Amino acid sequence: MRFGNKDLARYPFLREALSYVTKNEFKIEDLDNSEFYHLVEKAKRKIEDYVFEGKLAYQIDYNKTHEIIVQEEVIIFLISLLLIKSISIDSVTKKFALFESMRFERYLISDLDNSNQDDKTVKLILYKIFEDLFQTKVDLEVDIFNFYKIKISDYLDHPIAFQEREWNLVNRTVDKGYVYLDGSEIVRLFRNELYLLIIDRIKKMNPEVLPDMIISISDSLKSRWEKMYPPLRAPGHQDILPPCIQHIYNQIDKGENLSHPARVLLGTFLIYTNKSMEEMIDLFKRLPDYNEQITRYQLEHLAGKRGNTKQYFVPSCEKIKLNNLCFETVVCKGISNPTQLIYRKSSK
Amino acid sequence: MTSPTTSSHTSSSSDKLKDSITDSFNYPHSVEDDPNKIWLEKVFRKHYFNSSSEIELDNYVSEHEFGFRLFDGYIRRHLNFKNKRELIASIIKFSPSDIFCSPARYQHPSASMDQKGWIGADLIFDIDGKDLQLDCARIHNMTFCKNCKLIEKEVHTSCSKCNSSMVQIVELPCQNCIRNLKKEVTKLVEVLHDDFGIENNSINIFFSGNNGFHIHVVDESFFNLSSMKRSSLTQYLLGRGYLVDNLGFRIDKSDNITMLPNKIYYNKGWRARLLSRLHLQLKNHRIDDKFMRKITQIKETNKIGISGVINNQIQNISVKIDPNVTIDIHRIFRLAGTINSKSGLVKSRVNNLTTFDPFKESCIREDALVKLDAFVDTKLFFNGTSYKIKTGINNIPEFVAVYIISKGIGDIYIEKLK
Numbered sequence: 001m002r003f004g005n006k007d008l009a010r011y012p013f014l015r016e017a018l019s020y021v022t023k024n025e026f027k028i029e030d031l032d033n034s035e036f037y038h039l040v041e042k043a044k045r046k047i048e049d050y051v052f053e054g055k056l057a058y059q060i061d062y063n064k065t066h067e068i069i070v071q072e073e074v075i076i077f078l079i080s081l082l083l084i085k086s087i088s089i090d091s092v093t094k095k096f097a098l099f100e101s102m103r104f105e106r107y108l109i110s111d112l113d114n115s116n117q118d119d120k121t122v123k124l125i126l127y128k129i130f131e132d133l134f135q136t137k138v139d140l141e142v143d144i145f146n147f148y149k150i151k152i153s154d155y156l157d158h159p160i161a162f163q164e165r166e167w168n169l170v171n172r173t174v175d176k177g178y179v180y181l182d183g184s185e186i187v188r189l190f191r192n193e194l195y196l197l198i199i200d201r202i203k204k205m206n207p208e209v210l211p212d213m214i215i216s217i218s219d220s221l222k223s224r225w226e227k228m229y230p231p232l233r234a235p236g237h238q239d240i241l242p243p244c245i246q247h248i249y250n251q252i253d254k255g256e257n258l259s260h261p262a263r264v265l266l267g268t269f270l271i272y273t274n275k276s277m278e279e280m281i282d283l284f285k286r287l288p289d290y291n292e293q294i295t296r297y298q299l300e301h302l303a304g305k306r307g308n309t310k311q312y313f314v315p316s317c318e319k320i321k322l323n324n325l326c327f328e329t330v331v332c333k334g335i336s337n338p339t340q341l342i343y344r345k346s347s348k
Numbered sequence: 349m350t351s352p353t354t355s356s357h358t359s360s361s362s363d364k365l366k367d368s369i370t371d372s373f374n375y376p377h378s379v380e381d382d383p384n385k386i387w388l389e390k391v392f393r394k395h396y397f398n399s400s401s402e403i404e405l406d407n408y409v410s411e412h413e414f415g416f417r418l419f420d421g422y423i424r425r426h427l428n429f430k431n432k433r434e435l436i437a438s439i440i441k442f443s444p445s446d447i448f449c450s451p452a453r454y455q456h457p458s459a460s461m462d463q464k465g466w467i468g469a470d471l472i473f474d475i476d477g478k479d480l481q482l483d484c485a486r487i488h489n490m491t492f493c494k495n496c497k498l499i500e501k502e503v504h505t506s507c508s509k510c511n512s513s514m515v516q517i518v519e520l521p522c523q524n525c526i527r528n529l530k531k532e533v534t535k536l537v538e539v540l541h542d543d544f545g546i547e548n549n550s551i552n553i554f555f556s557g558n559n560g561f562h563i564h565v566v567d568e569s570f571f572n573l574s575s576m577k578r579s580s581l582t583q584y585l586l587g588r589g590y591l592v593d594n595l596g597f598r599i600d601k602s603d604n605i606t607m608l609p610n611k612i613y614y615n616k617g618w619r620a621r622l623l624s625r626l627h628l629q630l631k632n633h634r635i636d637d638k639f640m641r642k643i644t645q646i647k648e649t650n651k652i653g654i655s656g657v658i659n660n661q662i663q664n665i666s667v668k669i670d671p672n673v674t675i676d677i678h679r680i681f682r683l684a685g686t687i688n689s690k691s692g693l694v695k696s697r698v699n700n701l702t703t704f705d706p707f708k709e710s711c712i713r714e715d716a717l718v719k720l721d722a723f724v725d726t727k728l729f730f731n732g733t734s735y736k737i738k739t740g741i742n743n744i745p746e747f748v749a750v751y752i753i754s755k756g757i758g759d760i761y762i763e764k765l766k
């Protein structure tokens with residue numbers, strides 16, 4: 001079972017893809033050679049798109065021979081990892097990993113969707129990827145509408161099963177010891193893993209010398225980032241910040257992404273505490289998948305400014321607990337909604 | 349009344365305990381002045397002497413942690429026995445009021461918690477009558493006041509004599525309670541089998557000995573599950589956080605229905621159970637117009653609205669287990685085949701759930717007649733016989749007396765010799 005060359009170009013993180021460049025004796029020091037300039041340039045643009053614009057615009061250039069396409073894609077992938085490693089800012093690493101994993105996720109989805117029922121090999125190869133990279137055994141149930149199935153216990157190895165409500169076991173189709181997932185769901189399930197894999201690859205990048213080219217580009221990206229995102233200042237120190245909200249701030253500070261319920265919690269809480277739209281945007285723009293238009297829309301929706309929707313209230317502690325977002329401490333004693341902590345402070 | 353066991357009074361057995369003191373056995377013996385406890389300890393010992401073969405153990409006795417609650421009320425944990433024989437010898441010697449065994453197996457069962465070396469644990473479930481909140485229970489249970497010792501019929505939140513709120517509920521499950529508990533067991537077994545894929549012969553059902561059932565699953569693929577994964581299973585069984593979106597439509601706060609993209613909804617698990625309860629049918633795992641019409645009809649013909657109807661059915665389907673018991677992989681759990689001191693009944697294996705009658709199959713066999721001083725009038729059924737207990741002295745078999753004394757609604761009657 002082997003990939004066609006073209007397929008490998010979409011999955012440059014695979015061992016098999018890497019072998020395409022190693023067999024041609026590619027060395028990192030060579031990147032200072034002008035023949036690689038266009039690849040370094042492409043990697044740089046990809047990072048800028050991801051990190052500063054928050055867009056997924058990267059395109060594979062298919063107008064070449066198959067062999068060259070794969071080689072180039074693998075090298076671009078390696079260059080990006082080197083650049084990110086050299087920038088070495090946690091939030092940048094995470095944002096890059098998120099976008100890069102989203103890119104691969106898209107390829108996977110389209111490969112799964114494009115393969116029709118009798119195109120079993122593609123599917124077999126795809127879940128071979130999953131098995132090799134993530135140690136999860138996935139079976140295809142051709143007889144049951146091409147569902148994939150994973151043993152319950154293996155399914156629960158994936159953090160997403162605990163992070164997001166619709167991915168909790170109770171909201172999955174479970175039968176005879178297996179969790180059933182359709183094509184796009186199975187790829188979603190692996191998003192976290194793909195993301196972690198990329199972060200891991202970045203960590204493992206340890207070249208003896210970095211080419212000058214890489215250093216100078218990463219330095220300029222780094223200073224641009226630092227100008228854009230000065231360190232997060234401690235929010236409203238005069239209030240007691242509910243621990244669940246504090247936890248979200250910490251996550252943002254570390255460059256982590258937020259689940260949908262966490263965004264709703266933060267959004268409603270900020271609205272409740274009368275933060276201006278600009279103050280809120282300033283916080284949300286630190287999220288790796290930030291998109292100004294969507295964020296504005298969502299915040300206005302939560303505030304009840306859009307259409308005829310009513311204002312959303314800050315969810316109750318019970319609901320927050322249900323979403324695993326509660327980090328209860330002594331200050332929470334006897335309250336049922338995080339906003340009560342604000343009353344408590346101001347009523348003194 | 350013949351007693352084939354050891355000495356019938358406790359001072360000598362207390363001496364014996366001192367002979368064999370292990371670190372964890374330090375029996376201060378506060379029971380000497382309590383005739384009920386002295387008597388129960390004696391009857392329990394007699395029972396274990398005669399019926400030790402009923403105690404159920406797996407092949408890894410030496411890898412389990414055991415716990416004994418003695419009649420002084422204290423539990424000794426972290427006990428460990430080489431084999432069944434050693435365990436039973438110890439049980440007969442100490443005649444504990446309750447005997448516990450860890451569903452977990454450890455490398456060093458007697459070490460402190462963080463040194464034990466957890467190997468794995470059977471998956472256990474506890475279904476307790478208290479959690480069902482049945483109407484009958486409020487009527488046939490009684491209330492015991494810890495302050496003035498008054499026992500009243502029915503459940504009250506405070507004592508009607510002294511007004512103290514230090515009251516304790518005396519659970520006296522009836523056949524209706526048992527029937528409803530069995531329903532929960534049936535639901536649990538169905539999900540374990542159909543959804544989790546557990547073979548029926550790996551599912552062991554026990555009467556808890558008091559007012560509930562314990563289910564032990566002995567299955568390799570669940571033995572190693574972490575606490576967190578077990579909590580997912582309990583959430584599944586309880587239906588906590590279930591999203592209606594799984595049915596292919598969404599209901600907003602004003603009970604409006606919107607369809608979700610029509611994809612294939614594999615009709616299994618919760619979805620299948622819920623749809624069948626709602627009499628909704630998917631056609632070839634897809635939603636069709638008929639399905640839609642039916643939902644609208646449900647919505648329009650029910651005062652509680654579509655979300656009300658669905659939430660009620662979620663409640664009906666969910667299995668009323670106590671999640672904490674399943675999630676805690678380090679706890680000790682009542683050992684099968686031993687007496688529950690809350691009732692004097694045995695935690696016994698249920699072979700046929702439909703016909704199972706705890707008041708027949710879980711009684712201890714000791715049946716010599718004894719005198720009992722009852723605090724209230726009550727009627728009890730044991731072994732197919734009805735016992736009318738009158739306030740005051742009654743002549744009844746030991747297994748009935750054990751029940752009444754364990755429930756705290758009567759004393760053993762000892763003729764004053766002085």
Ligand code: SF4
Nearest residue numbers: 244317326327328332
């Ligand atoms: S108890 Fe409420 S306020 Fe406190 S952390 Fe949990 S959800 Fe937040």
Ligand SMILES: [Zn+2]
Nearest residue numbers: 493496507510
């Ligand atoms: Zn009282």
Ligand SMILES: [Zn+2]
Nearest residue numbers: 484485522525
């Ligand atoms: Zn009842």
